[in-house]
Amino acid sequence: MNNRMNLNLRLKLSKRLNRSWAVDILLFLLLGSVAFFMAIPLIFTISNAFKPIDEIFVFPPRMLVRHPTLKNFTDLINIFSDSWVPFSRYVFNTFFIAITGTVGHVIVASAAAYPLAKINFPGSKMLFNLVVMSLMFTAYVTQVPNYMTISWLNLINTYWAILLPSLGMTLGLYLMKQFMEQIPDALLEAAKIDGASEYRIFWTIVMPIVKPAWLTLIIFSLQSLWTNGSVTSHKYIYSEQLKTVDYVFGQIASGGLVRTGPVAAVTLLMMIVPITVFIVTQSNIIQTMSTSGLKE
Amino acid sequence: MKQPVIHPIVPPNAGGPAANTRLRALRSRIGRLFREMRKHKHAYALITPYFLIFGTFTVFPVLMSLCLSFTSFNMLEPPKWVGWSNYARLFVQDDVFLIALKNTLLFALITGPISYMACFLFAWLINELPPKLRALLTLILYAPSISGNTYLIWQTLFASDSYGYANSFLIKWGVIMEPIQWLQDPRFVLGILILVQLWLSLGTSFLAFIAGLQNVDRTLYEAGAIDGIRNRWQELWFITLPAMRPQLLFGAVIQITLAFSVAEISIYMIGFPSVDYAAHTIVTHLVDYGSIRYEMGYASAIATVLFTMMLCTNLLTRKLLGKVGE
Structure with missing residues (x-):
């Protein structure tokens, strides 16, 4: 029993073996900034679906919706x-x-x-x-x-x-x-x-x-x-x-x-x-x- | 009357023993093969459904288009055999193909290795997070590949008037005085294509690597720490990478395929054909002959050349990956 607990504890610790905090922070900053660029299409698709027609056609396109509406969905049901x-x-x-x-x-x-x-x-x-x-x-x-x-x-x-x-x-x-x-x-x-x-x-x-x-x-x-x-x-x-x-x-x-x-x-x-x-x-x-x- | 004795030209026993042993060896080889096959009948039962479908819908069409590459085929009349002339025309007469070849090689040489490494790097970074957070981050990083043609938002980024994001930013900061025609200028087109492909790169191999990292036995790290592995880079090189060799091979094949067969982004973002063929690739060339000129034989020859290129690259990559962890 004792042995088993010991193993579990070591397994938990092993996750953090060989890690330095400085590099951790640097790597996760990199991850965060890349994630921001990758998220663009997702954000764009979601907010586009709730945009009224005049906001969809505004140029240059805006990322986020200003006056969200469900009209696009009701139009869809009509079609x-x-x-x-x-x-x-x-x-x-x-x-x-x-x-x-x-x-x-x-x-x-x-x-x-x-x-x-x-x-x-x-x-x-x-x-x-x-x-x-x-x-x-x-x-x-x-x-x-x-x-x-x-x-x-x-x-x-x-x-x-x-x-x-x-x-x-x-x-x-x-x-x-x-x-x-x-x-x-x-x-x-x-x-x-x-x-x-x-x-x-x-x-x-x-x-x-x-x-x-x-x-x-x-x-x-x-x-x-x-x-x-x-x-x-x-x-x-x-x-x-x-x-x-x-x-x-x-x-x-x-x-x-x-x-x-x-x-x-x-x-x-x-x-x-x-x-x-x-x-x-x-x-x-x-x-x-x-x-x-x-x-x- | 005596029957004349007919002497056979070769005496029946000449060279007999040697030929007989060869025959016997062959027979016993076939016998052994059959025994082996019977021993593994379960294996054959398991693979049969897949390989029946695979043979019908993949192997057969591929073989057929390999054959078509030696013909002239316009999809209306039956194919006519023309021998190697499609290939000769491809390398000797077709100047546009050489442009496409150059573009594709340049594109593959840059995007292939970078996106391969990016896939691994990000999978590796994400791997240490708790499952829920990891799933969310994976989704965000994979987002460009999950949603069909989202790369088209790069069109507004690189729009050619002064309202396009790139132009308005550069004008505001005084780098340029007048808008650049990003998607029409042969100097920039290939670069933009490479940028978009890199943005799209965290796809299939990325997910395979994430799953692969979870398949690495965690006790290996413990053992490594005891054996004197000091930092995460050593751990990566001596434990993680060698343990993941099957997934690394898989990722390599996928990235090679993607890097060499770029076409869709070029067609929908830059245009088809592109200005001065600046974004013309082997596959767009193939699409040109296949669906616009209806020269399917020629298109098949292009596909075969591309196939050969990918095979060679794959062999090379396998050699390189063999060195991992040494």
Whole structure:
């Protein structure tokens, strides 16, 4: 018991080992000033959504709103009230694609990453190199072949045209594989000796340890499905019932200058979900390795 | 009648033993491979779903556009085989490509290393904060990447009349007498592009590093302190960086990809095409041929050249990262 407390105490102290106050202050001043510049778009987007029309067009643009109003949001509701497909349908599509795609991608990519990182099977090196190399090929020229494949598979104008390719994104596999590489082999060996199957090891040992990795991957996947939805959906989807919120918002923006107010409101609304997910996942990224109970 | 004896030209046993052993060795190699594969059938089961999708939607299109780079293809008629002529044209005839190549290399050489190091530095600084505060700061630093095209606010900053922030500031302080056309002047365009890219740089690798730092075993630091590590820089070099090698490799690939394939900012902020091609990059060149001139074969050749450049840079970076912590 005493020993354990001692260890805990030392762990707490170790956070502050090797730190000098002077450098601390200097580094955090740097951090603060950079953070100020990075925060500009966030502040701008939020205050823009509440600006009355005359403040939006003032030049040079003002950062903060002077007379906040909700008019942009009420205008937005008016625009939607006479839309042909109920707005809730677009919302459903967006959430359905984002959630299914993200969950699916995290599971499929992690399942493939585990053998590549930890099981030395014939072909593992070659497959992994293929993944890394494909990350460096400009996606622009693969659009035409991609469209052809999707149409051969009869996926045009279905959710699958967006979901299936997103399950096999390269970034996720690479990220998960790199994190899984750090898991000590001894831990997996021990589990194998205890009679656990590879599937069990993957799900109950590997996945909890690499929690920081898949929490991060959730952000990447969600972000790409959330905002790039319009890009892919207007390529592969033409029936109005299957389109996403992002696409509709793009249509509002194409209404021109008159719509500038509602567009500002829309920009803010579209950021709420990614930012919420971002904050939730980021504050859950905490150390997992030391709690895995392995001392080598 | 006696049947004539036909002597085979090569006696059946000539060189037999050697050939037989070679054959046997090959057979046993294949046998071993199969046994290995059967032993790892779980591994194959786990990777199958991903690699089926990956093969269909990534490998196949990439291979196809590699093939297309040897053809002339306008997306309406079937592709015509032209051999290496796309590549020859690219390096011998296409002057604009050489400008794009120069711009891209300059851009990548500056933004690549700086943004890579910035990603790590800021992830490392933030890492010591408590989780809630860390999440908030991460959000703020990541903000430029989270919200689509926010980089367009740089347009108002560098607006060309005297009301633009940069111009009005410089005029007020008497540095310049008349407004500068920031986004139209070939002297400044590439510099502004680099500045905006650096502002956008805390993205994917930054988040990967934050997660990676949490994955470093904390007892290593304790052990290090006992072994005589004196300050945070030594700790960084001898413990943190080597422990994070997988994430560092990941970040390197991502930053290389981003640095070499800049196009969107150039197109939407500076304009397309830019004045004197001052902000023309390899990918904008590719977009030009792909979606304006409908020369998909030529565009694919450009993509292949870019791909080769990134591969070489990646090999070089791997060598450099191998030296970390020595």
